Amino acid sequence: MTVQSEVRRVATLLRDKIRMIVFRIIRFWIKVIYPHIDVVGTENIPDGPAVIVGNHAKTNGPIACEIYFPGEHYTWTAGQMMHLKEVPDYSYKDFWSYKPWYIKWFFRLLSYFIAPLSVCIFNSAKCIGVYHDTRLVRTFRESIKKMQNGARIIILPEHDVPHNNIVCEFQDKFIEIAKLYYRKTGVELSFVPMYTAPNLHKVYLGKPVKFDSDAPFAEERTRIAEYLMDEITDMARSLPLHVVVPYPNIPKSEYPLNKEFYYDEPYTYSGADSRLQEL
Secondary structure, eight states, X not given: OOHHHHHHXXXXXXXXXXXXXXXXXXXXXXXXXXXXXXXXXXXXXXXXOEXXXXXXXXXXXXXXXXXXXXXXXXXXXXXXXXXXXXXXXHHIIIIITTSOGGGHHHHHHXXXXXXXXXXXXXXXXXXXXXXXXXXXXHHHHHXXXXXXXXXXXXXXXXXXXXXSSSOEEEOGGGGHHHHHHHXXXXXXXXXXXEEEEGXXXXXXXXXXXXXXXXXXXXXXXXXXXXXXXXXXXXXXXXXXXOBOXXXXXXXXXXOOBSOGGGSOSSOOOOOSHHHHHHO
């Protein structure tokens, strides 16, 4: 081992140690400040390997999963948030591109300011990076390895296409993990629906659906994705009246309610404030 390689090794260890210390401080204060979340329905988590699939609810979903979800688990997160050079473009586009033109410059600067903090948090938390290029192979490989070691995988697969007043459409490519896991282990994965309700201070887990290795995979992918969206919707609508925290970056005044009968068809974001005033 050369002197240079030893210096790099020590520098890397020191960097990772500092990151972990900073992350633990941030995590501690988030747990102090953020309202406690109860996880309801843990009896629905199967004993074997499982993928937990839920709504994003802005930052509430990832925070609730990181701090309050029971057992060993890893959450899929946007891989760009784990790399210093990729954070600014991704965070600006995903979080703040809808802001008024006269203030966009501030959020563009902010996207660079948060980059080191983002790298610290997402590389220290129990996260697995997700990518939309060839690096996705790494995501699946790491996820399968974690499940073989007894962990659960949490995926929040919404994207900005409306489905109903509870969830946006799911990007269903994540279901490929069931085929790959079966090919690797011979075990059929279960997918557990999860609804995060920040205003109720709860996360709800529903009945799982199991991958059928004998069925055509294209049909299975559609069946599982639709089951998960339907179950999350049914769970949410069965709960007391509350404001849903949606996936799209929209003003809070436009957040929907969980009860279907307060909305016209086809569904549009019309806001909960005026609906609540009607009650």
